Amino acid sequence: MQWDEFALWGKKIVDWSSAYHRNLRRWPVRAQTLPGDIAKKIQPIPPENAEDFQHIMEDFESILMPGMTHWQHPRFFAYFPANAAPPSVLAEMLVSTLAAQCMLWQTSPAATELEQVMVDWLRQALGIDDGFAGVIQDSASAATLSAVLTMRERATGFTSNRTGLGAHKAIRIYCSDQVHSSIDRACWIAGIGQDNLIKLPTHGPRHALDVDALKTAVAADRKSGYLPAGVIAVTGGTSVGASDDLGAVAAVAREENLYTHLDAAWAGSAMICPEFRVGFWEGVSGFDSIVFNPHKWLGAQFDCSVQFLREPKLQLDTLRIQPEYLTTSQEGVTNFSEWTIPLGRRFRALKLWFLIRSYGLEGLRLRLRNHVTWAHEICDLIRDTPGLTIVTEPVLSLFSFRCDGDDAQQQRLVDAINDDGRIYLTQGAWQGCKVIRFQVGQFDTTREDVLMAHQVIEEICSSLSQRG
């Protein structure tokens, strides 16, 4: 493709994208295809000769579009959102065009310097103390893995990268039983092992980590010859929004000399609203590492995960490696690839710059506040609906409910709703039972979309129960 043809198609694709978003409500939210339906329509062998782009685009529309689940659909109430506000999509087009590798300051000074400023904008927006620096990663999973590796290195005097773990006592990491599976995986990959990730019970209305249990576990482990290294707290857990008492967790960690990481992947975005910080965010600046995903609820195109670090040197001492081919002559500059696991890095800061400037923090807060209000509204409607019971009350914009019947019936209801296609919901687990999660967070969702979700749930629930 020549660049003049690129310009023609670029314009057509922007028009297509705008129309797609304007007409999204016409699509079923979750793809209605069966496994294998799409693959069998794709040529199994690569073409030897160039194809016309018109033909490629037609296949995209006819073959692939029916197999897409529409994450930007205003009636997407499943998982957590992965928003892509229009200015952040435009930023990504520019990023794709520039296609810069932003691994070192020298390989794109503007990307590095914008990243530093954007991390600081978000630090201020989230009410985190001055003095934190940070880095934009691809995912909360990667930020958590970086933090767990830092816990490991710090606890072993920064020797285990060299010696391996065999030379050390078994490392222990602590968290509640409500953390995301990315914490388990980080411990697997860091060589710490599932058995050394100690999951403690939660209590209270926020389902917070029991800090007395934390103290007891750390003391018992020290006595038994383990090496306690870190605590991972959560604000806004995936199943029901569990949120730890950050001040209390940080205080125990300080007494016990443990490194602290906070996973606020979803709920972190809501902390741009000062009123939502109450009961969730006090003590946050006592953490060593904090991750949140602007690509979830804030509106930044995926992927964009911000990790704030109180003392970046600890993570740098864990991850930095400087072969000759990566050295540069500038001194005192930030080379962000030394802060993260992958070397290659996309220019992720641009979409934050475009997003925050286009809406202003007030514009973004308005959306989040609406989502929380509407989540409470539909929660009350579901509470008053025969055959449905609220299981966990709204945490910000997430709550869970059940229909009458056993776990299999919950799954039947979820599947029937998603087969219907007007809305999309997913299930979670709470106290050993299946629950149906409902979160409001899609960027373009309206109150009408949320109210319609109640009608759909009520209608499908009652037709399922009539069928027995």
Ligand SMILES: Cc1ncc(COP(=O)(O)O)c(C=O)c1O
């Ligand atoms: C609380 C929480 N932490 C971590 C993650 C993982 O996020 P990522 O996909 O950015 O790794 C999720 C994903 O939804 C999450 O809900």
